Amino acid sequence: MASRDDIKFLSNPTIGQQRKKYCRFKKFGIKYIDYKDSEFLLQFINEQGKLLPRRITGNSLKYQKLVAVAVKRSRHLAILPYVADLLK
Amino acid sequence: MYQTQKKGIYFFENQSIGLPLQPEIKNLLFNPNYFNKNMNHYEVTFIIDPVLSGDEIKSTANTYEALLKDQGCSIVHVHEIGLKQLAYPINKKSSGIYYCIEFTSIDGTIIGKLELSLRRDERIMRFLTVRLDKYGIKYNEDRRTGKISAYRKKEAKKKPSDAQSAPVARQEVKAPAPAPVVAAPVVVNEEE
Incomplete structure (x- = not known):
């Protein structure tokens, strides 16, 4: 019988697999999102300054809401732009 | 038990x-x-007009510190963020001086008075008052004691590692590159 090690795949079987998304706040225990930290918040917005959806960032619902609030606060204080082009 | x-x-x-x-x-x-824990923690961030001179800027910040103290709040920390480029122009100005005052108060009645005076002040371009939850208080404390700079450290670590990995990657790219060049004429010969 051929064991798992004997099977030769034509292509790398791990290529198509996506790495499982995770919520970075839960994983690293981040409890507070600072609205003054623009570098951190840049991770959650796209080039146009729009919030990235949860399906891309992998945030849990709780923290996505907190991220949204923090981004909106920093926009008010002109730390992040409301509209932008080529932000990154 | x-x-x-x-x-x-x-x-x-x-x-x-x-x-x-x-x-x-x-x-x-x-x-x-x-x-x-009865005291609520608040944090007010405001942007001061950069046209003012250094003394005027400091006196502006001091007036609000004094105002808070007069109203019976205790100031936890005054964070001078300094001159920053604005993400979009406010009042046709592209930069501003950021100040952040963290204070404690028993109730929120002070906030109305504070915001009214901030709104009336022409030197203030923007302001935002936020009530901090317990994680926010801890975050600010940690930042003051220098515990939180992990994100920046991570970036600092990344840069040297990139520099190290970059030449390695280039070598790897170079190595297989000549191979197809050699292989290509062989294939052509076979077809002929």
């Missing part, structure tokens, strides 16, 4: 008062630190 304690609360909830206790009241009764 645990069970007896549980029974005690049960009795207290259902028979002596006759109503289940509201969770807020329960916290008040059973949290020994309740009276110490």
